[in-house]
Amino acid sequence: MTALVSVVIPVYNMEKYLKRCIDSVLEQSYQNIEIIIVDDGSTDESAEICDVYKRENNNIKVIHKRNQGLVSARKEGLSICSGEYVVYVDADDWIEPHMLSEMVKVMECNEVDVAQCGLIWEYQSGDSIQNDDVIAEGKFNLMQWDNDFYQNLFVNSRDYSKTGLRLNVCSCVFRRNILLSSQKMVPDDLCNGEDDALFFASVLQAKIFYKLVHPYYHSLVRKDSMSRSAEMFRPEQVFMIESVVNKILQGHRYELLLRPLFNRYVFNLLLLYARLTWKCGFRKMYSVNIRELPKKSKLVIYGAGEVGQAVYIQCKKDYNIVGWIDGRKRSVNGVSVYNVSKILELEYDYVVLAAVSGSTRKSMSDELYKLGVSESKVVNKSPVVTQDGLYYLVDNN
Numbered sequence: 001m002t003a004l005v006s007v008v009i010p011v012y013n014m015e016k017y018l019k020r021c022i023d024s025v026l027e028q029s030y031q032n033i034e035i036i037i038v039d040d041g042s043t044d045e046s047a048e049i050c051d052v053y054k055r056e057n058n059n060i061k062v063i064h065k066r067n068q069g070l071v072s073a074r075k076e077g078l079s080i081c082s083g084e085y086v087v088y089v090d091a092d093d094w095i096e097p098h099m100l101s102e103m104v105k106v107m108e109c110n111e112v113d114v115a116q117c118g119l120i121w122e123y124q125s126g127d128s129i130q131n132d133d134v135i136a137e138g139k140f141n142l143m144q145w146d147n148d149f150y151q152n153l154f155v156n157s158r159d160y161s162k163t164g165l166r167l168n169v170c171s172c173v174f175r176r177n178i179l180l181s182s183q184k185m186v187p188d189d190l191c192n193g194e195d196d197a198l199f200f201a202s203v204l205q206a207k208i209f210y211k212l213v214h215p216y217y218h219s220l221v222r223k224d225s226m227s228r229s230a231e232m233f234r235p236e237q238v239f240m241i242e243s244v245v246n247k248i249l250q251g252h253r254y255e256l257l258l259r260p261l262f263n264r265y266v267f268n269l270l271l272l273y274a275r276l277t278w279k280c281g282f283r284k285m286y287s288v289n290i291r292e293l294p295k296k297s298k299l300v301i302y303g304a305g306e307v308g309q310a311v312y313i314q315c316k317k318d319y320n321i322v323g324w325i326d327g328r329k330r331s332v333n334g335v336s337v338y339n340v341s342k343i344l345e346l347e348y349d350y351v352v353l354a355a356v357s358g359s360t361r362k363s364m365s366d367e368l369y370k371l372g373v374s375e376s377k378v379v380n381k382s383p384v385v386t387q388d389g390l391y392y393l394v395d396n397n
Contacts, residue, residue, distance in 0.1 A: 002030070002031075002032045002104070003032065003083070003084040003085060003104060003108065004032050004033070004034060004082060004083040004084055004085075005030065005032065005033045005034075005083045005084075005085045005086070005087060005100055005104060005173070006033070006034050006036060006081035006082060006083030006085070006086045006087070006176070007025050007033055007034070007035045007036070007086075007087045007088075007089055007100075008036045008038065008074060008077035008078060008081065008086065008087070008088050008089070009021060009022065009025070009035065009036070009037045009038065009077075009088075009089050009090075009091055010038045010040055010070055010073035010074055010077065010088070010090070010091065011037060011038060011039050011040060011042060011046050011050065011073075011091040012039075012040040012041065012042055012046070012067065012070075012073070012091075013042050013043060013044045013046055014042070014044075014046050014091035014092055015042075015044045015045040015046050015049060016092075017091060017092035017093075017220065018046055018049050018050075018091050018092075019049060020094050021089060021090075021091050021092065021093060021094050022035070022037070022049075022053050022060075023094075024089075024094035024095045024096075024097075025089060025095065026057065027097050028095070028097060028098075028099065028100045028101070029097050029098050029100075029101045030098075030100035030101040030104060033059060033083075033100065034059050034060075034061065034081075034082060034083060035057070035059055035060045035061070036060075036061045036062075036063065036077040036080060036081060037050045037053070037054075037060065037061070037062045037063070037077075038062075038063045038065065038073040038074075038076050038077040039062065039063065039064045039065065040065060040066075040067050040068065040069070040070070040072070040073040041064075041065060041066045041067030041068075042067075046091075047064060050062045050064075061080065063076055063077065063080070068188060069188060069189070069191055070191065070194060071186050071187065071188045071189075071190055071191075071194050072188045074088060074183060075183055075184070075188070078179060078180065078183055081176060083176060084175065084176060085104060085107065085173050085174065085175060085176065086173070086174050086175075086176050086179050087100070087170075087172070087173050087174075088169055088170045088172075089170055090170050090219070090220075092220045092222065093170060093217065093218055093219050093220055094218050095216055095217055095218065096215075096216045096217075096218070098216070099117060099216035099217065100173070102117075102212065102214070102216065103115050103117060103173045103212060103216070104173065106139075106210050106212065107173060107175075107210065110139050110208060110210055111207075111208055112139070112175075112208045112209065112210040113174070113175045113178050113202075113205075113206035113207055113208050113209065114172055114173070114174055114175070114178060114202050114203055114206045114208075114209050114210075115172065115173045115209070115210040115211075115212065116166070116171050116172045116173075116209075116210075116211055116212070117171050117172075117212040117213075117214060117215065117216040117217055118130065118131065118133060118171070118212065118213050118214050118215035118216065118217070119131045119166065119168055119171045119215050119217045119218075119219055120215040120217070120218050120219070121219055121221050122218050122219060122220050122221065123221050123331075124220070124221070124222060124223070127331075127336065129329055129330050129331065130215050131166055131168075131215070132328065133165075133166060133211065133213065134148075134152045134156055134157075134164060134165060134166075135148045135149060135152055135165065135211055136148070136211070136213075137211050137212055137213040138210070138211060139208065139209075139210050140208070140209040140210070140211065141207070141208060142203065142206055142207055142208065142209055143207055143253075145254050145257060149165070149203075149209055149211075150254065150257070150258065152164035152165050153165055153200075153203070153258070153261065154200075154258070154261040154262045154264065154265035155261055155264050155265055155268065160261075160264050160268075161268060162268075163268070164265075165199075167195050167196045167199040167200075168195055168199075168217075168219065169195045169198050169199050169202075170195075170217060170219070171216070171217040171219075172199070172202075174202060178202050178205060178206055179202060181201075181205055182198055182201035182202040182205060183198060183201075185197070185201050185244050185247065185248075186198050186201065186244060187240050187244075189240075190237060190240045190241070191237070192234070192237050193237050193238070193240070193241045193269070196241050197240070197241045197244040197245070200241075200244070200245045200248070201244055201245070201248055204245070204248045204249070204252060204258075205248065234273075235270065235273050237273075238266060238269050238270055238273060241266075241269070242266055245262055249262065285310050285385065286306065286307045286310040286311065286354075286356075286383040286384065286385055287310065287311075287314055287383060287384055287385075288307075288311050288314070288352060288354065288379070288381050288383050288384075289381055289384075290315070290319075290350075290352060290379060290381075293319070293349075293350055293379070294349075295318050295319065296318070296319065296320055297319055297320065297349040297350055298319075298320045298322045298347060298348045298349045298350075299315055299319045299320065299321050299322065299348065299349065299350055299351070299352055300321075300322060300323040300324070300325060300343060300346055300348045300350070300351045300352070301315065301321060301323075301324050301325070301351075301352050301354055302325050302326070302340070302351055302352065302353050302354060302364055302368070303326060303353060303354030303355050303364070304324060304325075304326040304330065304332050304337040304354075305326075305354070305355070307354040307355055307356055307383050308324070308326070308332075308354035308355075309332060310354075310383075311352060311354045311383070312324065312332075312335070315352070322346055322347065322348050323338065323342060323343070323346045323348065324336070324337045324338065325337065325338050325339065325340050325342050325343060326338075326339075326340070327339075327340065340367055340368075340371070341371065343368065343371055343373060344371060344372075348377070349377065350377050350378070350379050351368060351373060351377055351378050351379065352379045353365060353378065353379060353380045353381075354383065355383075356382075356383060358382065361380050365378050365380055
C-alpha cells in the first residue's frame with residue numbers, strides 16, 4: 001500500500017484563492033492523502049469555504065482556531081497528521097497534479113528525509129518566473145560533508161554575500177518524524193523567516209535530502225502579503241532564527257564547518273533588515289561612463305547583477321530606460337528584467353553592457369550582434385567602483 005501523505009493548508013482570509021489551492025491538492029494523481037485545513041481565525045468567507053469542502057470530501061479535516069499566526073497554524077495541523085509524509089501548502093498557492101506522486105516516489109526509493117522540488121513565482125500581473133536553484137537535481141547524503149548541499153545551505157558558495165539554497169518549505173515533502181522534531185523548535189511569534197528556521201532545523205537533523213528541479217509548486221506573489229510587508233521585518237526576527245539553528249548546530253557532526261557559514265547568513269540577513277528598516281546598507285556601487293550619450297536617450301541595460309542594478313540607478317534620472325535584459329527573466333526590486341531576446345521588441349538608441357568581466361561583456365555583445373543589434377549602439381565599457389572601491393551606506397530607495 002502506498003504511504004499516506006498529510007497535506008496541511010493554513011488559512012487566514014484567503015477566500016479569493018482558497019478554492020484553487022484545495023482543488024490542486026484534490027486533483028493529485030497520488031490518491032492516498034489526507035488534507036488538513038487550519039482556519040486561523042479568518043474574518044472573511046474562508047471558514048465557510050473550508051467547511052463546504054469538508055462536507056464534500058471524506059479525506060478533508062478542518063480546524064477552526066483563533067488567529068495566532070502561520071507557525072501556530074502549521075503546528076496545529078501537524079498535531080493531527082497521520083501520514084508518513086507531510087506537505088505544507090500556502091492557501092494562495094497551488095501545486096501541479098503529479099507533485100506528490102513524483103516526490104514520494106523518489107523519497108521511497110532513496111530513503112529520503114526531506115525532498116524539495118522546483119518553484120515558480122506567479123505574479124498578479126500574469127508574469128511567471130521560475131526560481132533558479134543553486135544545486136543540481138539528485139540525492140545528497142547529509143552524513144558526508146563534501147557535497148554542494150552543505151556548501152550552499154546558508155550562503156552561495158560562489159559569493160557569500162548572496163543567498164544559498166531556496167528555503168521555501170512549501171515546496172518540500174518531509175518525513176513526519178523529522179518535521180515533528182523541527183517544527184516545535186520554531187517560535188510561534190516568528191513571522192518573517194519562519195521558513196528559514198524550519199528548513200534549517202529539518203535538514204540539519206536529516207540524513208538524506210533529495211532535490212528535484214521540476215517546478216511542481218506555484219507560489220503567488222501578492223503585494224498585500226503579510227510576509228512582504230516592511231512592518232514584518234524586525235531585527236529581533238533574525239535572532240529568533242539564530243536561536244533555533246544554534247540549538248541544532250551545537251553538537252552537529254559538522255558544527256565547526258557550518259558555523260562560519262551560518263554566521264555569514266545572519267550577517268547578510270541583518271544587512272537586509274537594515275536596508276528595509278533604516279533605509280540604508282552596505283553596497284559596492286559601480287558606475288559606467290556614459291557621459292557622451294545624449295541625455296534622454298532611450299537605453300536598454302544588459303545585465304541585472306550588482307553592476308546592472310547600480311547602472312540602472314545611475315541612468316534612470318537622465319535617460320529613458322526602455323528595457324532591462326539579462327540571461328534569465330526575473331524581477332529586481334519590482335522592476336521586470338526580460339530575456340535577451342526581448343531586445344527584438346524594443347525601440348532604443350543604445351544598449352549599455354553592465355558586467356565587471358571583459359570576457360562576460362564580450363559574450364554579451366556577441367549575443368546582441370547575433371540578434372541584429374548594430375555595433376554602434378552597444379556601449380561596452382569597464383565599470384568602475386565609486387568612492388575608491390570602498391563600501392559605503394546608500395539609500396535603498
